[in-house]
Amino acid sequence: MDLPEPLPEPAVDEIRLEHVFAALSDPLRLEIVRKLLLESEAFDHSCGWFGFDRPKSTLTHHFKVLREAGVTRQRQYGLERRSHVRTDDLNARFPGLLDLVTTDKRR
Amino acid sequence: MDLPEPLPEPAVDEIRLEHVFAALSDPLRLEIVRKLLLESEAFDHSCGWFGFDRPKSTLTHHFKVLREAGVTRQRQYGLERRSHVRTDDLNARFPGLLDLVTTDKRR
DNA sequence: CACGTAGTACGATAAAAGTCGTACATAGGG
DNA sequence: CCCTATGTACGACTTTTATCGTACTACGTG
Numbered sequence: 001m002d003l004p005e006p007l008p009e010p011a012v013d014e015i016r017l018e019h020v021f022a023a024l025s026d027p028l029r030l031e032i033v034r035k036l037l038l039e040s041e042a043f044d045h046s047c048g049w050f051g052f053d054r055p056k057s058t059l060t061h062h063f064k065v066l067r068e069a070g071v072t073r074q075r076q077y078g079l080e081r082r083s084h085v086r087t088d089d090l091n092a093r094f095p096g097l098l099d100l101v102t103t104d105k106r107r
Numbered sequence: 108m109d110l111p112e113p114l115p116e117p118a119v120d121e122i123r124l125e126h127v128f129a130a131l132s133d134p135l136r137l138e139i140v141r142k143l144l145l146e147s148e149a150f151d152h153s154c155g156w157f158g159f160d161r162p163k164s165t166l167t168h169h170f171k172v173l174r175e176a177g178v179t180r181q182r183q184y185g186l187e188r189r190s191h192v193r194t195d196d197l198n199a200r201f202p203g204l205l206d207l208v209t210t211d212k213r214r
Numbered sequence: 215c216a217c218g219t220a221g222t223a224c225g226a227t228a229a230a231a232g233t234c235g236t237a238c239a240t241a242g243g244g
Numbered sequence: 245c246c247c248t249a250t251g252t253a254c255g256a257c258t259t260t261t262a263t264c265g266t267a268c269t270a271c272g273t274g
Binding site: 099101 | 129201204
């Protein structure tokens with residue numbers, strides 16, 4: 001089955017550890033990635049799904065930061081732009097990193 | 108053998124993942140931690156040891172950020188303030204994170 | 215076609231972070 | 245005592261990041 005082309009993103013070997021750390025150092029983006037990992041492994045989600053109480057322009061900004069750091073992959077489905085975590089790529093490059101995100105205890 | 112008291116630092120269970128990510132998202136601080144891990148596991152080092160071409164005030168700032176995030180522990184030895192990575196604490200809280208720092212390939 | 219929706223680029227603003235010079239405190243040695 | 249060295253707090257400046265409103269584009273539906 002053909003998927004739409006992903007939006008521009010770094011190649012696997014271009015993903016920089018400090019860029020990934022920077023992307024995940026914001027609490028909102030950390031929560032986005034955690035939610036993607038824990039609650040939606042099988043399929044993508046558009047921006048609206050996350051239920052964050054933020055203007056769309058703010059969420060657009062954060063999704064772009066995650067994509068440009070190489071943490072997420074985004075594809076356009078008609079009106080919707082869906083994201084999921086580049087789990088295989090990140091596990092190849094930084095094994096265990098995503099486990100830290102899912103197991104970190106929140107207040 | 109008595110060591111000097113560490114400078115103020117967060118308790119193990121107060122260390123926040125996003126604070127650690129933020130501390131390690133700066134290339135200079137990432138390099139400081141990597142160097143501490145790879146080249147000096149057995150003993151502490153003062154600021155001068157790292158050989159960074161930066162003013163002392165800049166290095167003081169970065170060492171403080173690392174300590175306040177809970178990544179490093181600093182102790183005062185006479186004139187010198189020596190740092191090492193809180194390896195046991197970080198491995199307990201975020202297993203595998205420090206491995207990512209040491210194995211990350213640099214340009 | 216019109217309309218509603220998703221999502222964006224742009225720009226403005228505010229906040230945060232990084233850089234570094236300066237003057238200072240402290241420690242240690244002679 | 246003086247001198248040197250380590251390292252800092254403070255403040256100023258620059259850069260980066262976060263927030264969000266606005267106007268817009270593109271898509272899907274009727």
